[in-house]
Amino acid sequence: MPKTAKRNAFYAQSGGVTAVINASACGVIETARKHRDRIGKVYAGRNGIIGALTEDLIDTGKESKADIAALRHTPSGAFGSCRYKLKGLDQNRAEYERLIEVFAAHDIGYFFYNGGGDSADTCLKISQLGRNLGYPIQAIHVPKTVDNDLPITDNCPGFGSVAKYIATSTREASFDVASMAKTSTKVFVLEVMGRHAGWIAAAGGLASSDDTPLPVLILFPEVTFDRAKFLARVDAMVAKHGFCSIVVSEGVRGPDGKFLSDQGLRDAFGHAQLGGVAPVIANLVKAELGHKFHWAVADYLQRAARHLASKTDVEQAYAVGKAAVEMALKGRNSVMPAITRTSDSPYRWKITEAPLAKVANREKMMPRSFITRDGFGITPKCRAYLEPLIRGEDYPPFRNGLPRYVTLKNVGVKRKLSTTFNV
Amino acid sequence: MPKTAKRNAFYAQSGGVTAVINASACGVIETARKHRDRIGKVYAGRNGIIGALTEDLIDTGKESKADIAALRHTPSGAFGSCRYKLKGLDQNRAEYERLIEVFAAHDIGYFFYNGGGDSADTCLKISQLGRNLGYPIQAIHVPKTVDNDLPITDNCPGFGSVAKYIATSTREASFDVASMAKTSTKVFVLEVMGRHAGWIAAAGGLASSDDTPLPVLILFPEVTFDRAKFLARVDAMVAKHGFCSIVVSEGVRGPDGKFLSDQGLRDAFGHAQLGGVAPVIANLVKAELGHKFHWAVADYLQRAARHLASKTDVEQAYAVGKAAVEMALKGRNSVMPAITRTSDSPYRWKITEAPLAKVANREKMMPRSFITRDGFGITPKCRAYLEPLIRGEDYPPFRNGLPRYVTLKNVGVKRKLSTTFNV
Numbered sequence: 001m002p003k004t005a006k007r008n009a010f011y012a013q014s015g016g017v018t019a020v021i022n023a024s025a026c027g028v029i030e031t032a033r034k035h036r037d038r039i040g041k042v043y044a045g046r047n048g049i050i051g052a053l054t055e056d057l058i059d060t061g062k063e064s065k066a067d068i069a070a071l072r073h074t075p076s077g078a079f080g081s082c083r084y085k086l087k088g089l090d091q092n093r094a095e096y097e098r099l100i101e102v103f104a105a106h107d108i109g110y111f112f113y114n115g116g117g118d119s120a121d122t123c124l125k126i127s128q129l130g131r132n133l134g135y136p137i138q139a140i141h142v143p144k145t146v147d148n149d150l151p152i153t154d155n156c157p158g159f160g161s162v163a164k165y166i167a168t169s170t171r172e173a174s175f176d177v178a179s180m181a182k183t184s185t186k187v188f189v190l191e192v193m194g195r196h197a198g199w200i201a202a203a204g205g206l207a208s209s210d211d212t213p214l215p216v217l218i219l220f221p222e223v224t225f226d227r228a229k230f231l232a233r234v235d236a237m238v239a240k241h242g243f244c245s246i247v248v249s250e251g252v253r254g255p256d257g258k259f260l261s262d263q264g265l266r267d268a269f270g271h272a273q274l275g276g277v278a279p280v281i282a283n284l285v286k287a288e289l290g291h292k293f294h295w296a297v298a299d300y301l302q303r304a305a306r307h308l309a310s311k312t313d314v315e316q317a318y319a320v321g322k323a324a325v326e327m328a329l330k331g332r333n334s335v336m337p338a339i340t341r342t343s344d345s346p347y348r349w350k351i352t353e354a355p356l357a358k359v360a361n362r363e364k365m366m367p368r369s370f371i372t373r374d375g376f377g378i379t380p381k382c383r384a385y386l387e388p389l390i391r392g393e394d395y396p397p398f399r400n401g402l403p404r405y406v407t408l409k410n411v412g413v414k415r416k417l418s419t420t421f422n423v
Numbered sequence: 424m425p426k427t428a429k430r431n432a433f434y435a436q437s438g439g440v441t442a443v444i445n446a447s448a449c450g451v452i453e454t455a456r457k458h459r460d461r462i463g464k465v466y467a468g469r470n471g472i473i474g475a476l477t478e479d480l481i482d483t484g485k486e487s488k489a490d491i492a493a494l495r496h497t498p499s500g501a502f503g504s505c506r507y508k509l510k511g512l513d514q515n516r517a518e519y520e521r522l523i524e525v526f527a528a529h530d531i532g533y534f535f536y537n538g539g540g541d542s543a544d545t546c547l548k549i550s551q552l553g554r555n556l557g558y559p560i561q562a563i564h565v566p567k568t569v570d571n572d573l574p575i576t577d578n579c580p581g582f583g584s585v586a587k588y589i590a591t592s593t594r595e596a597s598f599d600v601a602s603m604a605k606t607s608t609k610v611f612v613l614e615v616m617g618r619h620a621g622w623i624a625a626a627g628g629l630a631s632s633d634d635t636p637l638p639v640l641i642l643f644p645e646v647t648f649d650r651a652k653f654l655a656r657v658d659a660m661v662a663k664h665g666f667c668s669i670v671v672s673e674g675v676r677g678p679d680g681k682f683l684s685d686q687g688l689r690d691a692f693g694h695a696q697l698g699g700v701a702p703v704i705a706n707l708v709k710a711e712l713g714h715k716f717h718w719a720v721a722d723y724l725q726r727a728a729r730h731l732a733s734k735t736d737v738e739q740a741y742a743v744g745k746a747a748v749e750m751a752l753k754g755r756n757s758v759m760p761a762i763t764r765t766s767d768s769p770y771r772w773k774i775t776e777a778p779l780a781k782v783a784n785r786e787k788m789m790p791r792s793f794i795t796r797d798g799f800g801i802t803p804k805c806r807a808y809l810e811p812l813i814r815g816e817d818y819p820p821f822r823n824g825l826p827r828y829v830t831l832k833n834v835g836v837k838r839k840l841s842t843t844f845n846v
Contacts, residue, residue, distance in 0.1 A: 017602045019595075047605035075595055077602035084606055164824055172442075172498055172727035175828060179440045179500035182470035183507055188723060206825065276702070278720075296722035297701075300611060304595035308730060310824060390824035401587055401733060401813035402629065405598060 006038055007109030012045035013077035014115030018158030019306040020317035021144045022078050024114050026071035027321025029060050038329055043413055048082035053421050055102050057413040070406035073396035075306035078408050086122045089132060098421045100135040105416040110138050110328045116145035121360040127334035140324040141336040141356055146303045148199035151362045152354040153338035155389055157320055160313030163203035164390035165305045166192050170207035174214045174245045181243035187285050188245045189295040191278035195251035198222050198366045204247030205378035206386055215244040221251030222366050223375040225260055231288050233376055248281050307403050311392025323351040347388035429461055430532030435468035436500040437538030441581030442729040443740035444567045445501050447537050449494035450744020452483050461752055466836055471505035476844050478525045480836040493829035496819035498729035501831050509545045512555055521844045523558040528839040533561050533751045539568035544783040550757035563747040564759035564779055569726045571622035574785045575777040576761035578812055580743055583736030586626035587813035588728045589615050593630035597637045597668045604666035610708050611668045612718040614701035618674035621645050621789045627670030628801035629809055638667040644674030645789050646798040648683055654711050656799055671704050730826050734815025746774040770811035
């Protein structure tokens with residue numbers, strides 16, 4: 001048991017970062033600072049859970065109020081993230097014993113882990129340290145993933161901003177190709193993230209709306225690529241509209257189950273070419289239909305684009321950070337603040353509590369009812385789901401023409417242990 | 424000679440479109456509408472000069488004041504553009520005779536052509552129709568090109584917004600990779616436009632500034648790719664900072680003079696793979712240095728990104744459109760409104776008049792003094808040139824989370840000729 005009711009907190013960022021994960025960090029830290037009677041220091045893990053394992057902690061108390069507030073409009077992971085999954089207690093007991101050693105040395109009683117499905121699993125394991133190893137800790141997961149694939153929560157912070165970016169970019173590029181189509185480019189291909197679930201690709205469908213109809217075709221990872229059907233559809237769209245845009249998920253697979261992007265190419269240097277799927281699709285269209293094309297791969301630009309963040313997304317990212325601390329203060333353990341939609345129109349949401357055991361290691365795929373029967377578009381039901389998530393603008397401050405993002409001081413906490421740990 | 428002092432105008436968009444070419448159209452049309460005593464109709468060419476050759480004219484008078492005003496915040500070419508270069512009078516006299524036939528039929532006495540270097544050449548030829556073929560016309564070129572390679576004018580409308588997009592995206596992605604570098608991605612590669620001149624690539628250098636220093640390396644088309652030197656530099660940056668970002672121009676060539684992107688690849692469908700240079704660079708880094716990478720190809724996204732337009736760029740694009748009409752009203756022919764910088768700090772500019780003969784077919788490359796001695800960065804002189812061009816934000820209106828761009832009615836003008844013309 002803790003010496004006093006006041007204990008320190010640990011916060012870490014995990015997995016791929018987003019445009020708004022720092023808004024969650026802001027929510028955690030600002031809320032904790034309002035409860036100094038219960039929460040002492042907020043230590044952040046430098047590079048995620050690795051910071052805990054190596055006793056490389058950051059004292060967020062050294063950051064000014066203004067800099068913590070600026071996290072709300074700064075993309076990326078301000079404390080560093082990592083791709084590192086704890087094994088089960090049976091497989092690597094040493095890791096858990098090390099975590100307890102570090103947590104105990106710094107009197108850490110609250111564990112906030114900001115990540116996706118894998119991270120929820122890590123957080124679940126931490127939440128069991130009290131029961132399994134006798135160390136009292138409350139572990140709360142703070143949801144984050146551009147993939148939007150966590151269960152229970154209506155959507156995941158990070159996704160709404162990517163969706164807004166992809167929808168906007170698809171609309172803008174479609175206007176461009178429409179201008180060029182008479183004598184030049186007729187087909188534009190945009191590759192987007194989402195190796196397993198097609199949520200981000202679906203957002204491309206929002207580019208076309210009642211007031212701005214555009215020919216947009218989507219290739220989902222959930223739908224096996226059908227070459228002939230695809231080409232026929234592109235041909236028809238170009239015949240009707242003079243051009244079309246294709247939004248393709250990086251995770252699209254052919255009938256052989258292999259990624260379309262996995263072409264076994266070698267470049268002139270003799271290196272395996274880990275190419276994108278966009279050029280594969282573009283070249284197919286050119287070779288079979290003869291249309292001039294352009295293609296883009298958004299990659300990190302889509303998830304880092306804080307300049308075009310969804311206001312809804314920013315608010316929700318902050319809210320789950322804030323709620324995580326409030327749940328901790330209520331004595332909760334092994335839970336995650338979830339976003340619950342209470343109304344589509346007008347859009348309303350609230351934060352509810354989800355048991356971590358029901359979140360960890362479960363992927364929420366696109367429901368089949370969100371994809372049109374032909375497999376190339378989104379249904380009205382999908383649109384009703386997606387639209388509120390991209391609503392509102394929340395521009396960062398600009399200086400000299402560029403967004404002004406904060407870089408924290410990230411002052412290390414003095415080590416208390418003489419032992420080290422190799423990760 | 425015209426029957427009366429009041430004659431009609433022709434306006435057309437040419438070549439690759441930009442985020443602000445419609446702002447120039449807005450400047451032309453709004454200014455012409457203020458001078459109805461001198462300029463009757465403003466006809467736009469549907470798909471550029473092809474609209475003139477085929478007598479496919481759009482009556483911009485059918486568009487509402489609000490829709491014309493909305494052009495200012497709408498990317499792409501609202502009337503359609505084309506890639507079509509008129510041959511010389513000696514090589515294709517029929518084209519010029521056809522233009523005169525169409526212009527005469529619609530009493531067109533003003534010709535406004537909105538494009539880059541090739542288009543300036545077309546405009547120059549049109550401006551000589553009076554002297555060479557006896558048809559009285561005033562031809563004014565309206566500068567536009569993301570490549571920023573027109574001479575005389577300090578910069579080209581369209582470029583500032585691309586520069587802002589590339590600088591912002593490079594900054595955002597650099598923050599992202601910095602977060603991931605400990606256990607995952609250490610090198611991010613962004614491919615940008617600019618096959619001959621490195622202006623757009625140079626803008627990537629703005630991502631790093633005194634208040635936000637970032638390790639950014641630039642590969643210019645003006646600098647022959649030196650594999651060993653490049654790898655050594657990346658290695659040093661990653662060793663020092665833990666990560667780096669590389670902004671690579673699509674036009675980078677190796678010592679053999681060939682584009683690095685031209686790898687002679689074939690994909691699984693057996694098609695020649697017209698890949699980008701970004702994956703080539705990324706794979707090289709991985710193979711030689713072992714760093715995990717991510718890469719993006721911005722392609723159309725960069726030139727269509729009106730959501731992130733530079734306010735300076737929008738104002739200049741409008742100003743050259745407005746000035747073109749004013750020059751026409753002053754009886755000028757064969758000229759182009761140019762942007763002249765009168766002060767760096769504070770940044771000041773004005774519109775001056777450039778003779779078309781000195782604009783057409785001349786490319787303005789990056790001065791060597793704008794590129795650092797090692798060939799991988801921009802100098803303070805370059806920074807002083809670029810910075811004002813990306814200043815200011817000019818957000819479009821949003822509806823339901825998406826920018827609201829206008830699609831014009833584009834009502835065709837009744838044909839007066841019984842003849843047709845094949846382009």
